[in-house]
Amino acid sequence: MTTATPDTRRPVDPTVQHQIEQFLYREAELLDDQRFQDWLELFSDDVHYWLPTRVTRTVRERSLEVAGPEGAAFFDDDKTFLRGRVRRLSSGQSWSEEPPSRTRRLITNIRPVELADGTFEVRANFHVLRSRAERHHDTFFGERTDLLRRIPREPGFQVARRKIVLDTTTLLAPSISIFL
Amino acid sequence: MTTATPDTRRPVDPTVQHQIEQFLYREAELLDDQRFQDWLELFSDDVHYWLPTRVTRTVRERSLEVAGPEGAAFFDDDKTFLRGRVRRLSSGQSWSEEPPSRTRRLITNIRPVELADGTFEVRANFHVLRSRAERHHDTFFGERTDLLRRIPREPGFQVARRKIVLDTTTLLAPSISIFL
Amino acid sequence: MTTATPDTRRPVDPTVQHQIEQFLYREAELLDDQRFQDWLELFSDDVHYWLPTRVTRTVRERSLEVAGPEGAAFFDDDKTFLRGRVRRLSSGQSWSEEPPSRTRRLITNIRPVELADGTFEVRANFHVLRSRAERHHDTFFGERTDLLRRIPREPGFQVARRKIVLDTTTLLAPSISIFL
Amino acid sequence: MLDVSELVQPENGLIHPSIYTDPEIYQAELEQVFARSWLFLAHDSQLPKPGSFVQAYMAEDPVLVVRQRDGSVKAFLNQCRHRGMRICRSDEGVARAFTCTYHGWAYNLAGELVNVPMQERAYHNEIDKSNWGPRRVPRVHNHKGFYFGTWDEDAPSFEEYLGDMVWKLDAMADRYDEGISLVPGATKWVIDCNWKFAAEQFASDMYHVPSSHTSALVALVEDPQILAELHELNLTVPGRQFSGNGHGAGFALRPDILPSQSGPEFDAWLDAHREEIYRRGGEQRALAANGHNTVFPNFSWLDINNTMRVWHPRGPGQIEVWAWTFVPQGAPEEVRNEIRTSTIRSFSPAGVFETDDGENWTEIQQVLRGHMARKSLFNAQMGLGHEKQGTDGMPGRVTDDMYTEMAARGMYQRWADLMSGLSWQQIAELDRNRQQQEVHTA
Amino acid sequence: MLDVSELVQPENGLIHPSIYTDPEIYQAELEQVFARSWLFLAHDSQLPKPGSFVQAYMAEDPVLVVRQRDGSVKAFLNQCRHRGMRICRSDEGVARAFTCTYHGWAYNLAGELVNVPMQERAYHNEIDKSNWGPRRVPRVHNHKGFYFGTWDEDAPSFEEYLGDMVWKLDAMADRYDEGISLVPGATKWVIDCNWKFAAEQFASDMYHVPSSHTSALVALVEDPQILAELHELNLTVPGRQFSGNGHGAGFALRPDILPSQSGPEFDAWLDAHREEIYRRGGEQRALAANGHNTVFPNFSWLDINNTMRVWHPRGPGQIEVWAWTFVPQGAPEEVRNEIRTSTIRSFSPAGVFETDDGENWTEIQQVLRGHMARKSLFNAQMGLGHEKQGTDGMPGRVTDDMYTEMAARGMYQRWADLMSGLSWQQIAELDRNRQQQEVHTA
Amino acid sequence: MLDVSELVQPENGLIHPSIYTDPEIYQAELEQVFARSWLFLAHDSQLPKPGSFVQAYMAEDPVLVVRQRDGSVKAFLNQCRHRGMRICRSDEGVARAFTCTYHGWAYNLAGELVNVPMQERAYHNEIDKSNWGPRRVPRVHNHKGFYFGTWDEDAPSFEEYLGDMVWKLDAMADRYDEGISLVPGATKWVIDCNWKFAAEQFASDMYHVPSSHTSALVALVEDPQILAELHELNLTVPGRQFSGNGHGAGFALRPDILPSQSGPEFDAWLDAHREEIYRRGGEQRALAANGHNTVFPNFSWLDINNTMRVWHPRGPGQIEVWAWTFVPQGAPEEVRNEIRTSTIRSFSPAGVFETDDGENWTEIQQVLRGHMARKSLFNAQMGLGHEKQGTDGMPGRVTDDMYTEMAARGMYQRWADLMSGLSWQQIAELDRNRQQQEVHTA
Numbered sequence A, B, C: 001m002t003t004a005t006p007d008t009r010r011p012v013d014p015t016v017q018h019q020i021e022q023f024l025y026r027e028a029e030l031l032d033d034q035r036f037q038d039w040l041e042l043f044s045d046d047v048h049y050w051l052p053t054r055v056t057r058t059v060r061e062r063s064l065e066v067a068g069p070e071g072a073a074f075f076d077d078d079k080t081f082l083r084g085r086v087r088r089l090s091s092g093q094s095w096s097e098e099p100p101s102r103t104r105r106l107i108t109n110i111r112p113v114e115l116a117d118g119t120f121e122v123r124a125n126f127h128v129l130r131s132r133a134e135r136h137h138d139t140f141f142g143e144r145t146d147l148l149r150r151i152p153r154e155p156g157f158q159v160a161r162r163k164i165v166l167d168t169t170t171l172l173a174p175s176i177s178i179f180l
Numbered sequence D, E, F: 001m002l003d004v005s006e007l008v009q010p011e012n013g014l015i016h017p018s019i020y021t022d023p024e025i026y027q028a029e030l031e032q033v034f035a036r037s038w039l040f041l042a043h044d045s046q047l048p049k050p051g052s053f054v055q056a057y058m059a060e061d062p063v064l065v066v067r068q069r070d071g072s073v074k075a076f077l078n079q080c081r082h083r084g085m086r087i088c089r090s091d092e093g094v095a096r097a098f099t100c101t102y103h104g105w106a107y108n109l110a111g112e113l114v115n116v117p118m119q120e121r122a123y124h125n126e127i128d129k130s131n132w133g134p135r136r137v138p139r140v141h142n143h144k145g146f147y148f149g150t151w152d153e154d155a156p157s158f159e160e161y162l163g164d165m166v167w168k169l170d171a172m173a174d175r176y177d178e179g180i181s182l183v184p185g186a187t188k189w190v191i192d193c194n195w196k197f198a199a200e201q202f203a204s205d206m207y208h209v210p211s212s213h214t215s216a217l218v219a220l221v222e223d224p225q226i227l228a229e230l231h232e233l234n235l236t237v238p239g240r241q242f243s244g245n246g247h248g249a250g251f252a253l254r255p256d257i258l259p260s261q262s263g264p265e266f267d268a269w270l271d272a273h274r275e276e277i278y279r280r281g282g283e284q285r286a287l288a289a290n291g292h293n294t295v296f297p298n299f300s301w302l303d304i305n306n307t308m309r310v311w312h313p314r315g316p317g318q319i320e321v322w323a324w325t326f327v328p329q330g331a332p333e334e335v336r337n338e339i340r341t342s343t344i345r346s347f348s349p350a351g352v353f354e355t356d357d358g359e360n361w362t363e364i365q366q367v368l369r370g371h372m373a374r375k376s377l378f379n380a381q382m383g384l385g386h387e388k389q390g391t392d393g394m395p396g397r398v399t400d401d402m403y404t405e406m407a408a409r410g411m412y413q414r415w416a417d418l419m420s421g422l423s424w425q426q427i428a429e430l431d432r433n434r435q436q437q438e439v440h441t442a
């Protein structure tokens, strides 16, 4: 789940921790408020937004549990396609989100490390609750590993890479018409 | 969801963040421990405790999704009635809480801002899990927007306003016999 | 739920809070990553790992709700038996975890206090989500009360005592084949 | 047709619990009870302008209730006739037309199919659009701003269906010159119990109040002295119960329409409108508007708590409650707001009365998982043999106390008649005979 | 009556999987199996003083088991006869009386209706309270501190029902002069599988241990050398299996009652009480108390693991397990605590043995969603044709090995007899003939 | 046998919605439709070496599909015959043998029972292992790397079952000299709808695209001008629809195999392989590979979106979708990757097309909880009476437009024939007559 080697990884102090947490809370807030255009701003133009699939395998074969870059995925987007998704969500004709879902993102266990190049690798747990229409409920949970870059303007960071891993194999939902 | 205008809103430093977080955790602890009298102390005498209803509408009409002050609500209490609820919960005859429910409050994504008048507007996500009797389970999730005032004594803050918004329309529970 | 008397309990500053949070996140990460041997390292040799049962009783009899030390429990382990459990989980024949479950631990509302002897009593809320096989899902939620000791080496703390209380009576799961 | 004569014996006040749990009985209820009765759809105040619509339910069937350009209200099944897609997926709003998102068939406000994409290319202009509109609710009746509908062409008129219950309905619906309106927004929640527990309680059960709602008074009243008095009052105040056509109502005999139970603002306003209220339906009717009411099968309200609701069935073991608060149309904002908050605090999912009602119903339903539990007859014999008619000259079967289960027995009688597949005429016939017998035996 | 003769063929060791999935069969089980059999209710140690009560279940029916003032124990359905409310909603406690929260009907410790609010005003004093108490469990039997109950007036006495199984039950229940007691608190959890998988395994299945529980030994033992020996021992140690009246038990032939599998404290204590234990039931019985046991239909225990449980059915695809740890009443705290922890660690939802049992049962049930899967007969032929009686002079059908499915076949035979609606006499008759035949063919 | 003649009337284009909700009909479908038809199991590329296995499903029955040492592929029910345990609990992997974890029975790659623990001690060597292997899938057919299986010994050969649909299947499966392979990993998700909604749409429904998928184009295309043109193109481009043996397919008449809808890399590669592609099946077939396809009952794919899936039924109201992306085996990494990402973005649970399809199906199913909703016939009359055969000389029933519901009617006809319990011969007979009539009436 992590690429950098230990020696190049430094823990962060409470101040940086606070900044990163607020940044991730801010991001979640924009999605829960459905301010998709503003949300898009938080991602670098070279971002890779990825959610690979997962299978059930024996302990011995656990390394093969999560699909690799050449495998099946739920998301495998670049900035351009993220823009397209946002355009669609704002079209008023995206039927699986029109009327819109109600979502709530619990972002917890935020574990940042600073890498040699001054970027931050942040692992965090998430539990996203979604309700839509009259009584439909979905729940998505797992771990995100983000690569954050400092930027000289508000809100101070940018997501340069996001890998999402769900703790499920068969998705017990009709769709992921939201962002995670 | 927020009233103050941007310019009057200042982010808080890690120390204040820590104080506010511990205050909200403390509040949740008192409820999960069913120490209702102590919980009541945390609210100002002029508190407005409000949980409006919500409907499913198109993206275009989203502003009408959450009911306004004149609309239907689950809670719309002042301090006096909160006291009455606590009296009732302590009566031993509040059948929907006798035997009592078991609750757990996950308070996450805490986002405080300091307002011009030195009060704090705090948005936070919550996921409240409730189990009661033998196997009954309910789950409540959404966002709270609190107005916190500093007080010169422990625990340092008071809730002067709370607006709770659930991310559901039809409540999939037989009752909200607890506080959120 | 807590043993020390008020006067001997001191709140912690943001730095210690940060250290303790990262320690608990680290612990959760090791479990979610199924690095059980490394996880074991985080517990003192005299650790008591305990999850008592719970019953539904009237408000008046609430003190009897959670079973005492002589009562029924889900876990009541010492370090030696924790080692045995880890041995088993690594055996490749622990069928209820072979293939392994997928777990995600949300550790929230972390409330540490420093005790007179320099140890820390930490109450935290947890919501553990588990999925296994094709579509099986379980959810465990409640409160943990840990006793943490400082140690002179990484990661800086050790769990000397853990009491877990689930907010359920009848467990709505076929097993707790994981750690909480 | 199911034989339910063994299951409910109104004449003996006995109920077999399987009527609350059996899936077959439930499916039969959808067909024999809900598809034949008059069901509440919406209130005028929910449909302010042409194109205003709300999605309502008739039992488990979603229907769109729409204000027409001519001011009338029409209702139709919210199901596209092409492949069954839900035509409109908003709870409410204002529309010019309704377009199905699946393939784009479009319907006007009256629910007529007005556009079919590629009608020429795909359908060779052979589709008769007039045949393929969604199923219309054939009969919609406006009773003083309350819209009721039924699928049954053979059902009696709404007035006939309502019978003497009109007296109680109008005591609420027709109380003020300017009428009433609903606080914006329905409160909806789910209770895991059979719909009849809720409907029956609001029809017939004043008896549960002292036991179930003790703690509610504790929340409303601090002074233990006053608490004791109120409790005493509950046990001693005289009252009446009405039963007819399956409907039921109970109320205390109070000397005045005050206090309102909402607060000083409303009290003052009511006091000022006393004449008006008495004038509209008479003082007796005005004073009777202080209790519980159910219009068969699933429309209920509480007069002085200003709450009105439908108990939508959702399988034998679940209901979806849709509740509204009603206020005097003409009252000033402070009055309407005082009523609104007091209703929220007493009758809503967090209301200090409501939560304890739900607890009872869910536990009853839970216990009925048991095999022996489902074999034990329930006792609905309170006041059996003491039924009266026209007490104090009130219309219909009105008995001389509010602590009785006459209305419950009446509700299950109507339920059994419908479930047995009797025609509406046969039912009317039977009811006449039953009441005559009652008179004689009385 | 369902014809189940096609579904289970004990004589051929064949089982049709639909008996684990069919909802109709399940409802019939509630009526024919659970409502006619003796079911475990509670143990003396759970009811320390007058007014002590626990809520127990008889299949899906909740019953209150209450210690009376005279020291006896009574049980009744936890359902109010007025509208079916659960009378008491606590799992356990001490009560002076039970008051239904819905309308306030009150019951004494014996489950008699003693107070009806407003009996005069509402009921005109015409309600006969003696008729309206909750349904009593008509027969409750105290077997050495273990209370069993049945709804069936025609069922044989508990002793007769138990038959030769009493030998195994007493090997646990009657082992010490001071008897046994339960560790305070039941452990309750839910497994998505049919109840018969669990009951059958504890009646008849020593065979799964080497495969299912390998890793449990890994947890208990570090030394691989010892591990290998233990595994070898499992495969080679001789053993016996008992089957009678649907009950079943299996055990190894061990030279000693030690080691206890709990630890040194208990070992020492047992060693000191060897005489006592042998004296009470004989050495052979004492030594036999080391295996698995099920009293038909759903009460099971493991002797040396000191765990006892009821498999409450919750629909065809789910059980609720209620487990207790039993300890020698007279043993000191250290001994009882050692047993308690060792049982928690091995047989509880987190126990290193228990978790793997549940995994098997849930997967079996999952696969049975399949249409072909539900058509494939299961094989219960282990030891078919090799049944024996009275091996080593032990009472009843005791065969000469513990690796057999004789007891499983016996359990399904009893199940089929009951499901066929045979009277208890007919069943006893049939069993006699079957055993005689067996003797001859042997 | 259920009489479904009332429920589906293909000749009138009418469908009774209860076929999507009735639990009895669903159980009959498992037996009459899924247990008799050829179902997709796996593709060659999923089973790279001897011992490679995947768990697949045939409706609700889990089967292990295993590559044998001789390179062949065998399949058997993933259920142990002893007590029904799931033999292998991994989704995929490489195995030497399969050992049941419950009691240790072991099976070889072919699904033969090869080891029974304690065979001598426990079974007295009397168990005939050859009788107790898991149920084998008796017929597995390899069609150009696609493995299909059926439980039905009497079903026609796969070729005969496929009929003229082979032309469309091979347009995808047999498109390149080096064939195709699947991107590693299936994407699996759950939709609460009846399986027929999905199968039918992929067989017959080009008509929903303009309405349901407008916003998908918005995601793919920024320029509003181009958007408008694309939308216009959808409405005007000519097309064809095929229907036969319950299978269905629809496609546009495009002048070229380009653009691919995946991107420049694939376009370039296709352009370079144009000759090869045309050579293999002819230009007409190559150009036809641009639409939607369903092989009855539940195997579907979209040609230019490179997605292939099975709609596994999970009760009347739920499906589990298993989807794969297919790529040209011989294409370089960049091309395969471009296809992979474009498919993920369009057809997957987060795909901009896929999410809106699911929304339609779930809402339809929800509405069908209603009693009246379940009584309203659906309209499948598009193009009724305008069916054609052999349009443009294409094989079988190919009509002259893609906006028709001929294939839907064909699918429900096959469904009705199977549900009626007709033999495969009777069905073939009937189909012949129906088509002859069609020709005459045409």
Ligand code: FES
Pocket: D080, D081, D082, D083, D084, D085, D100, D101, D102, D103, D104, D105
């Ligand atoms: S389902 Fe409404 S247009 Fe097709």
Ligand code: FES
Pocket: E080, E081, E082, E083, E084, E085, E100, E101, E102, E103, E104, E105
């Ligand atoms: S239900 Fe118990 S008193 Fe009415």
Ligand code: FES
Pocket: F080, F081, F082, F083, F084, F085, F100, F101, F102, F103, F104, F105
């Ligand atoms: S169930 Fe497979 S070996 Fe027993």
Ligand SMILES: [Fe+3]
Pocket: D208, D209, D212, D213, D353, D357
């Ligand atoms: Fe009430």
Ligand SMILES: [Fe+3]
Pocket: E208, E209, E212, E213, E353, E357
């Ligand atoms: Fe076991």
Ligand SMILES: [Fe+3]
Pocket: F208, F209, F212, F213, F353, F357
């Ligand atoms: Fe589509």
